[in-house]
Amino acid sequence: xxxxxxSLSSRVSRxxxxxxxxxxxxxxxxxxxxxxxxxxxxxxxxxxxPIPNVRKVVAVASGKGGVGKSTIALNLAFxxxxxxxxxxxxxLRVGILDLDIFGPSVPTLMGLQNAGEPELTSKxxxxxxxxxxxxxxxxxxxxxxxTGDNTDTPIVWRGLMVQKAVQQLLFDVDWSKEGQGLDVxxxxxxxxxxxxxxxxxxxxxxxxxxxxxxxxxxxxxDVRKGIAMLRKVSVPITGLILxxxxxxxxxxxxxxxxxxxxxxxxxxxxxxxxxxxxxGELPLVEGVSASADGGFPYVLSSIATVEKTDGxxxxxxxxxxxxxAEHVASSLSL
Ligand SMILES: Nc1ncnc2c1ncn2[C@@H]1O[C@H](COP(=O)(O)OP(=O)(O)O)[C@@H](O)[C@H]1O
Ligand SMILES: [Mg+2]
Numbered sequence: 001x002x003x004x005x006x007s008l009s010s011r012v013s014r015x016x017x018x019x020x021x022x023x024x025x026x027x028x029x030x031x032x033x034x035x036x037x038x039x040x041x042x043x044x045x046x047x048x049x050p051i052p053n054v055r056k057v058v059a060v061a062s063g064k065g066g067v068g069k070s071t072i073a074l075n076l077a078f079x080x081x082x083x084x085x086x087x088x089x090x091x092l093r094v095g096i097l098d099l100d101i102f103g104p105s106v107p108t109l110m111g112l113q114n115a116g117e118p119e120l121t122s123k124x125x126x127x128x129x130x131x132x133x134x135x136x137x138x139x140x141x142x143x144x145x146x147t148g149d150n151t152d153t154p155i156v157w158r159g160l161m162v163q164k165a166v167q168q169l170l171f172d173v174d175w176s177k178e179g180q181g182l183d184v185x186x187x188x189x190x191x192x193x194x195x196x197x198x199x200x201x202x203x204x205x206x207x208x209x210x211x212x213x214x215x216x217x218x219x220x221x222d223v224r225k226g227i228a229m230l231r232k233v234s235v236p237i238t239g240l241i242l243x244x245x246x247x248x249x250x251x252x253x254x255x256x257x258x259x260x261x262x263x264x265x266x267x268x269x270x271x272x273x274x275x276x277x278x279x280g281e282l283p284l285v286e287g288v289s290a291s292a293d294g295g296f297p298y299v300l301s302s303i304a305t306v307e308k309t310d311g312x313x314x315x316x317x318x319x320x321x322x323x324x325a326e327h328v329a330s331s332l333s334l
Contacts, residue, residue, distance in 0.1 A: 024160040028142060028168045031124030048205045051170055053181035054095070056332045059200065059209040059235065063222025065191035067214045068243035068282075070098075070105040071292050072321075073188035076210065078297040079325035081134055085183060085334065092183045092334055095128060095175050096136040099200065100190040101162055104140035111295020117141055125174035132300060135182075137173045139165065159195050166199045183334055192222075193229040201233025207332050208238035210279065210324070213270075215245060215262040220270050227274055238331050239279035241324060242267050247284045250311030260284065279327050280320040283313045 051057060060073035074096060081094040098106035107113045110131045118141050119127045126142075128135035175182050187206075190196050200206065209230055213223040227237055245264055246257035264281060271278050287310040291298045298306070299321055306314040328334075 024164055027161045027165040030168060030172055031120070033124050033172060048203060050205055051175070051185060053175040054185045055182065056184040056207045056334060057187060057204060058184060058238065058328060058332060059187040059189050059206055060212065061189040061197060061209055061226055061230065062212040063192060063226035064219045067212050067219055069212050070100070070109055070188050071288065072210070072212055072241060072243065073186050074106065074109045075297050075299045075321050076325055076328065077134060077186040078132065079299045079321050080184060080186070080329060080334070082299070083325060083329055093177060093180060094134060095182045095185045096134065096188060097169060097173070097185055098136065098138035098140065098188045099166060099169060099196050100188060101139045101165055101196060102190065104138045106136055106138040106188055107140040108295060109292050110136055115141070121174050125172050127174050132297065135175065135177060137169060139169065162195045163199050166196055167203065170200070170204060184332065193225055197229060198233065201230060201235045206235045208328060209235050210238055210328065211240045212243050213240060213267060214243055215259065215264055215267055217266060220266055224270065224274070227276065237276050238328055239277040240271050241279050242281045244284045245281040248311065248313035248316065250313060255312065279324045282317050282320050285310050285313045285317045287314055288317055
């Protein structure tokens with residue numbers, strides 16, 4: 001039996017209201033369940049545990065905002081879902097968890113910004129929302145507004161509440177998907193090296209991470225910090241992606257790439273110095289941005305459509321993303 005949606009919505013909005021009594025222990029106001037693992041005290045043992053009903057976890061991260069993490073996380077998830085399980089040959093079962101508490105973009109990218117709030121199971125777990133056949137969960141679904149569109153609702157939380165909300169999003173979502181569970185959960189990370197990546201890295205056995213950068217030196221320096229932090233909490237680095245690496249003008253005579261944000265030389269030097277493989281270089285493509293805003297993952301477009309609308313740049317983006325998914329799948333033994 002499912003509890004009505006309003007119960008979760010009213011709990012969260014009551015919590016967000018400034019006049020209410022705020023408790024750190026249960027920011028999402030979920031019904032009582034066994035306690036999630038606690039953040040280790042300084043010097044204490046690190047207690048990592050699996051996410052229920054999830055076989056493998058891969059995080060898409062970067063030290064910096066606006067470099068394309070969410071776009072890549074979403075398209076990577078769908079590119080993985082188009083692949084088969086190496087053992088059973090069944091299509092991979094994939095989910096997306098948006099851990100960008102302060103700037104969730106998965107609801108928009110999934111075309112679910114007006115989908116309403118998730119329902120709860122009788123045991124008090126949150127049920128993911130699904131579109132294009134893929135389940136997802138995001139803080140953005142848990143913020144209610146009178147219009148039903150949550151995109152403009154800000155969230156103002158302190159560190160402890162963030163940690164607890166992340167714990168609930170990690171351990172209180174029901175990914176069982178009619179008993180089968182997920183082969184892989186793709187986690188869209190917030191920018192920076194703050195509470196969220198730390199909480200994820202300390203509490204969950206993460207199987208891999210894809211680090212996104214753009215060619216600019218500022219982005220690269222943040223990437224170095226991000227990688228150092230993930231390594232500190234033993235999150236394996238699967239590889240780097242250089243996003244917005246170049247532009248191929250579909251309607252120009254010249255077909256040579258334009259390096260709008262600088263040549264990729266520094267990026268390759270950083271990758272080499274850090275001994276991290278480069279998974280792909282994705283061009284800047286108009287259709288990628290437009291389809292993200294439209295809630296439709298670019299990888300679900302056919303190659304013919306991609307080539308027609310975005311020319312060789314679209315084709316390069318599409319094939320590179322498929323290769324990234326292949327690399328991730330093989331490195332995680334999916
Ligand atoms: N390769 C690309 N080509 C065109 N637009 C892109 C590309 N990568 C990202 N974008 C756009 O850049 C903006 C920021 O991307 P987003 O995925 O939200 O970044 P982040 O999650 O790192 O903050 C979005 O408008 C997105 O559509
Ligand atoms: Mg994002």
